[in-house]
Amino acid sequence: MSDADRLRLYGSEFGSRLFIGTARYPSPVVLEESIRVSKCEMVTVSLRREAGGTRSGESFWSLIRNLGVKVLPNTAGCRTAKEAITTAQMAREIFATNWIKLEVIGEEDTLQPDVFGLVEAARVLIKDGFYVLPYMTDDLVVAEKLLDLGCQALMPWAAPIGSGRGVNNPFALRALRAHFPNAHLIIDAGIGAPSHAVEVMEMGYDAVLLNTAISRAGDPVEMARAFGLAIEAGRSAFLAKPMTPRDMAEPSTPIIGRPFDQLF
Amino acid sequence: MRILVNGLQRDVSAATLSGLLNELGYEDQKVGTAVNQESQTRRLGM
Numbered sequence A: 001m002s003d004a005d006r007l008r009l010y011g012s013e014f015g016s017r018l019f020i021g022t023a024r025y026p027s028p029v030v031l032e033e034s035i036r037v038s039k040c041e042m043v044t045v046s047l048r049r050e051a052g053g054t055r056s057g058e059s060f061w062s063l064i065r066n067l068g069v070k071v072l073p074n075t076a077g078c079r080t081a082k083e084a085i086t087t088a089q090m091a092r093e094i095f096a097t098n099w100i101k102l103e104v105i106g107e108e109d110t111l112q113p114d115v116f117g118l119v120e121a122a123r124v125l126i127k128d129g130f131y132v133l134p135y136m137t138d139d140l141v142v143a144e145k146l147l148d149l150g151c152q153a154l155m156p157w158a159a160p161i162g163s164g165r166g167v168n169n170p171f172a173l174r175a176l177r178a179h180f181p182n183a184h185l186i187i188d189a190g191i192g193a194p195s196h197a198v199e200v201m202e203m204g205y206d207a208v209l210l211n212t213a214i215s216r217a218g219d220p221v222e223m224a225r226a227f228g229l230a231i232e233a234g235r236s237a238f239l240a241k242p243m244t245p246r247d248m249a250e251p252s253t254p255i256i257g258r259p260f261d262q263l264f
Numbered sequence B: 001m002r003i004l005v006n007g008l009q010r011d012v013s014a015a016t017l018s019g020l021l022n023e024l025g026y027e028d029q030k031v032g033t034a035v036n037q038e039s040q041t042r043r044l045g046m
Helices: A030-036 A056-067 A079-093 A115-127 A138-149 A170-179 A194-203 A222-241 B017-024
Strands: A005-007 A012-014 A018-021 A042-048 A068-072 A099-102 A130-137 A153-156 A186-187 A205-211 B002-005 B007-012
Touching: A005 A030, A018 A030, A018 A222, A030 A056, A030 A222, A042 A056, A068 A079, A079 A099, A079 A115, A099 A115, A115 A130, A115 A138, A130 A138, A138 A153, A138 A170, A170 A186, A170 A194, A194 A205, A194 A222
Parallel strands: A018 A042, A018 A205, A042 A068, A068 A099, A099 A130, A130 A153, A153 A186, A186 A205
Antiparallel strands: A005 A012, B002 B007
16 A cells, blocks of 8 residues: 555554454454454454453453554443443543544344434534544434534444445445545444455445454454455555446457557 | 442442452552443543
8 A cells, every 4th residue: 555545534544444343353362463464553442341350351451552553442332322422431541542433332133323322422522522433324414414523534334243244235335435525434344255345445435444254254364364455455446446337248359449548 | 338330249348439449459450430321530540
């Protein structure tokens, strides 16, 4: 990736457009190696809830800190705006960052974001100085409201969290990209295979955040490498401006006329 | 005093949040705390 194409978010720059979650890996070693080979520069982490007697959160945090990547805390598991706000405030203290991936879950079967709670929580957190990256559906109106509040990046889903289905509604994602050409749009959930990541990057999405597709793969490290390559391929393809599909055939080797479009 | 810590009942003697963290074994660990869904960490000076 060229320096000119580095992703700029809230004043930070990223050479990689792949962001990775840190949950459900087979072991800390596999997590560490997966992040390293993917070349990802930001990982998302959730608060570990403890009730005393265990110190698992401490060792996990030590591992993440030693990776040398930017940490994006999230409010995973929050069901209300209030809960998400409180979690974000605690995360800011623990991780010493005002970045937050804001999740407010509204429905149990699909883990669909509660977009009303999301907008409410984003409003409070932005006023409190947070850099909010909201996990949202592909709804244009919600996107508009979140951008108006001051979100510099939005994180629409491709499909439900952990489903690995790929892009459920390509029309909606294309519409979102077209409506907000200058907003940073990061696909956040539903990606199951590197080909899905290529698809959204070719649409012009700025980055992809995923977890389960790597952590639950048969070989997470190799899958992390594959996703790193896929993100680069999709981004390059987008910048290269793919040809327009046609309904009918067109000879790729014309026998009459010029061999090149441009004379030399 | 009986309280709920992340959904688990705990019998504790501490009278302050700082004391509670010590009693639960987090005295040397960076933690975030909330009481009745209100973040408290800043008030502890952590």
